[in-house]
Amino acid sequence: MRRALLAAAATCLVAGCSSQPPAPKAETAAPAPAKPALGTFGVDLSNMDTTVKPGDDFFRHANGKWLATFKMPADKARYGAFDALGDKSEADVKAVLEELAAKKPAPGTTPAKVGDMYASWMDEAAIEARGTAPLKPYLAKIEAVTDTKGVLALMATPEFAAPFSIGIEADPQDPKQYAIWAGQDGLGMPDRDYYLEKGASFDKYRTAYKAYVTKIFELLGDATPAASADQVIALETTIARGHWKQAELRDVARAIKPMPFAQFKTFAPTVDWDAFMAGLGLPPNPAKVVAYGDTAVKNGAALVGSQPVAAWKKYLAFHLASDNATNLPKAFDDASFEFFGKTLRGLEAKRERWKRGVTLLDQNIGEGVGEAYVAKFFPPDHKAKMDALVANLRKALEGRLKTLPWMDEATRAEALKKLATFEPRVGYPSKWRDYSALTIDKGTLFENVVNARAFEWKRQVARLGKPVDREEWGMNPQEVNAYYNPLMNQITFPAAILQPPFFDVNADPAVNYGAIGGVIGHEIGHGFDDQGRAFDEAGRTRNWWTPETDAKFKAATRQLGAQYAKYCPVPNGCINGDLTMGENIGDLGGLTMAYTAYKLSLNGKEAPVIDGLTGDQRFFLAWAQVWRALAREDDTRQRLVTDPHSMPEFRCNGVVRNMDEWYAAFNVKEGDKLYLPPDQRVKIW
Incomplete structure (x- = not known):
């Protein structure tokens, strides 16, 4: 069961101050240069095209020479200031990883787990040698399913997909407490429009998706891969018809519907929610469920009982492999890149493996990396000057x-x-996440990712019944981004974005x-x-x-x-x-x-x-x-x-x-x- 990704819960840039500990001493950071990193005052004027009038196209007036001469990297779908700084952050994290490896941290510590997870990703030979063996226990569970109850039992775990999602987030009626949220989910392509909209570009994507789903079934050894692909795509298309459009989900009054658990069970009666919540490890009889895009949740739940069990089994098998394709042998990874990278985003080449490994760490043990990143790359004066800027912006508004x-x-x-109640957070969280319950083995990449997902879900479940943790961050310090959380009324600026061209002391x-x-x-x-x-x-x-x-x-x-x-x-x-x-x-x-x-x-x-x-x-x-x-x-x-x-x-x-x-x-x-x-x-x- 995937965590509900709630558009209203955090708005990113690309989405009294909270107390924070003193910034760790920068261990190897070079002294700050006496002049700006860009140009003579902080803007690189060599990128300008002054033949373009500012009033005709200010974007090209300021950036025209760069736009005309820059060659898009083969592994990038988009490239700009954010991406350039993202590349720097990746290189900085790589330096952190190399330093951690040299220090040989004690087994079982967070630094050791960071290193072991990265090592499991980089050991391509071990991944190839294991083949599809990591999938077999899960495929066996799918094969053993004979009825809708069995389908739902699998969907109520972090390993399997479902046509709706469950997550834990602050209660919009009482943001000091956590509540269960339910949202729309279950598609393999990025959005409902990819299944339902007409036009040559969408036709191209649907044709390529059919080839991709077929390829995944071939790699799984399915006897009728094309027919199995048709079943999955037909099922996903039906799910898509019940989804809300992205713009519709922005209407908070319509989209966010808190209701008592008893009412939710009546609202979407085709699922045994008592059994489903128990399967997720949630406590019995929760106070409420917040339905985000309520009819999509209802429609998805109804499909579990109305669509053939055989189709759901194909669906579960495909998503198990597709959602984990990058953690499986090269044939799966290549197939995934061919569709999600080349077709959907126009990429010409995969990113270097070490860079993809940094992304893996960000997604699964990100604060473990962030703690070391901040110690090495975040000068204390950056936070002080950012605090002053935030105060001035607040005064201006x-x-x-x-x-x-x-x-x-x-x-x-x-x-x-x-x-007056806005709470800005700058640099890094006031307390770091405890990864002691996360099991990582440098020889088993697939299981490491599964363990990380299970760890995160258990962490979320454990929050129910407790006061909302306002010190928790939704981004890692090494992420080049920023966000606002309306449920907390907090704005957050990770350390990595506090560099040129965004910020230069x-x-x-x-x-x-x-x-x-x-x-x-x-x-x-x-x-x-x-x-x-x-x-x-x-x-x-x-x-x-x-x-x-x-x-x-x-x-x-x-x-x-x-x-x-x-x-x-x-x-x-x-x-x-x-x-x-x-x-x-x-x-x-x-x-x-x-x-x-x-x-x-x-x-x-x-x-x-x-x-x-x-x-x-x-x-x-x-x-x-x-x-x-x-x-x-x-x-x-x-x-x-x-x-x-x-x-x-x-x-x-x-x-x-x-x-x-x-x-x-x-x-x-x-x-x-x-x-x-x-x-x-x-x-x-």
Whole structure:
């Protein structure tokens, strides 16, 4: 049973301060350079194409030479500032792994488990020698199933797929306690649209998927692989028909439905939920279940009883192998890459094995890696300066909230109350995860991953009945990202993102405010976007908006959504303004907050001119530099369907054209391609 991945539970960048221990001493970090890492003030001006007018295409004005000359790596579907920093983080983790190996940590310790899991991944000879032997105990369990009860018994484990998911997350009615969440799940392709939408690109993906599923059954020794593939795809297509669209899941009032357990059993009566919860190791008679996309859960549950047991057995066997393909012999790994890498994302080559091993560690024992990563690569002064930036962004939004003309006083008071309870976390968690119960053996990769999944599920189950742990992190310190959790009202910035081009202690303040300041503002803004605004200062789902202010907010968001719906990065592929609404609000509000904070930081003084550029120009160029990126067409098409973030080009151009300050900074006039009349510029936060 896969954990429910809840879009409302954490919003990533790419999604009073909490107390944290002193940052560990950096063991081998080199002294900070006296000058910025990029250019003379923090922006690499050599990437610019000054033949492109800022008002025609600011993204290409700032990044045009790089966009025209950069060659996409064969193992990348998209490459930009995030990816370059991700590469650095991987190399840093590799250095950590090499250092751990040299120290030969004591067996059974977390550092030893990190090393042993990595060793099990890198030992390709052992993986090939074992063949499909690791699958056989699970395939035998599938073969022994004779009825629906047996199907459900297997689905109630971390090893097997199901047409719905169960997870443990904070209760949206009482975020101080944990609750059981149920959500939609069960597909092999990225989203329902891949099964149901018409068009040449989706036809191509469906044809390739049929070949992939057939290949997996061939590798499993299935007697009729093509027919078995047809059964699985037909079943998944039926599951897809019951799924909610991604944009629909953003409507918190409709999508999140807490209900007493007795009501949930009546709502989805085709599953024996008492037995199912027991199989998952959950306590009997839980207080409630939060149905996220409730009809999808109901439809998925109904299918377990209405579809043939034989079809479910094929489904379970396929997903067992497919979901673990990278942890099996090369033939499985290659088949998986052929479909998920080449076809769906346009990749030309696999990533180097050691890099994929770093990803494996991030997914399965990430904080064990993170503790060593922080000790080696996170200077203490980064946290102190980030804390100051966060405080300034918060002050900027507070000032704006007090004067927003479209917000009435009752709603304004609630918004200020929510801002006052924001909890920023920077760098790394205040306590590290305890992996003592996780069993790792350097000779058994498949079992190591299975053990890690079981460990994580047991960790989640153990939280039920206990107060919510506000010190827990949803990202590893070595991850280049950031996120907002509306149930906790927390914003989190892992250590790895606090590097150039996002954050540079030696850069011009305008650059730090335009880059990491915009990121900070983006995450704060999620607390007030189309989803986050449905949660109050305590993380409860509660409507704190008056009808008048609510109507004005929705009018502004409709206007913003209409702008983004006109952006089409690939032929016949345009941004879904509803799906990306929260991220677009976060970007626009975040950069607006960051600009306000930058101006406050100047204390009424004029910023110096550097390299012929004003402070405002440097601020906006820093934002454009952050979103510099190229992507392959297939990857872009997948993101248009599944990713709540707009394409990087429009995270730049789509934001600045709504800010009056950008027009003034670059003398943008009517007739320029990005020009919007003042009454069409969206201003929310």
